[in-house]
Amino acid sequence: MRHTTKLCVRGYHLDVYGHVNNARYLEFLEEARWRFFEEQDVIEAITGEALAMVVVNININYRRAALIHEELEIATEVTRVGNKSFVIHQEIAVAETGEMIADTDGTYVLFDNAIGTSVVIEGKYKELLDRLR
Incomplete structure (x- = not known):
C-alpha cells in the first residue's frame, strides 16, 4: 500500500545556502x-499497548536540493515485515514534475517501553504491518 503526503517547502526549512538542509528531510x-500510520489507524493500535515504532537504521540518497515554494510529494510504503523489524521505503519528489529529491529505506522495530527492548512482530502486530504492504 503506497501512501502520499504533500508538503510545501517554507522559508524556515532552508539553510544558509537557500535550500532544504539535509537534516530537515528526516522531519519531512x-x-x-x-x-500514513494515522490514516491507517496504526498509531493507536500500537501505542495503546505502550509500544513504539523506533528507527534503528535509515539511509537517505539525496538526489537534488529542494527549494523554497516547491510542493513535495512523499511516497511511503512498508516493503518488508520480518521477525523483529520492518522496512519502510520513502521517496520525496517534486509534486509537479515527479523529479526525485531523495529516497530512503528505513528499518524499524516495535519497542516495548515497559521493558526497554524491541519485541517480536507477531499476532495482531504482524497482521497490521502486513496489511500495509
Whole structure:
C-alpha cells in the first residue's frame, strides 16, 4: 500500500545556502510516516499497548536540493515485515514534475517501553504491518 503526503517547502526549512538542509528531510519523512500510520489507524493500535515504532537504521540518497515554494510529494510504503523489524521505503519528489529529491529505506522495530527492548512482530502486530504492504 503506497501512501502520499504533500508538503510545501517554507522559508524556515532552508539553510544558509537557500535550500532544504539535509537534516530537515528526516522531519519531512517522519511527518509523512505519521500521516500514513494515522490514516491507517496504526498509531493507536500500537501505542495503546505502550509500544513504539523506533528507527534503528535509515539511509537517505539525496538526489537534488529542494527549494523554497516547491510542493513535495512523499511516497511511503512498508516493503518488508520480518521477525523483529520492518522496512519502510520513502521517496520525496517534486509534486509537479515527479523529479526525485531523495529516497530512503528505513528499518524499524516495535519497542516495548515497559521493558526497554524491541519485541517480536507477531499476532495482531504482524497482521497490521502486513496489511500495509
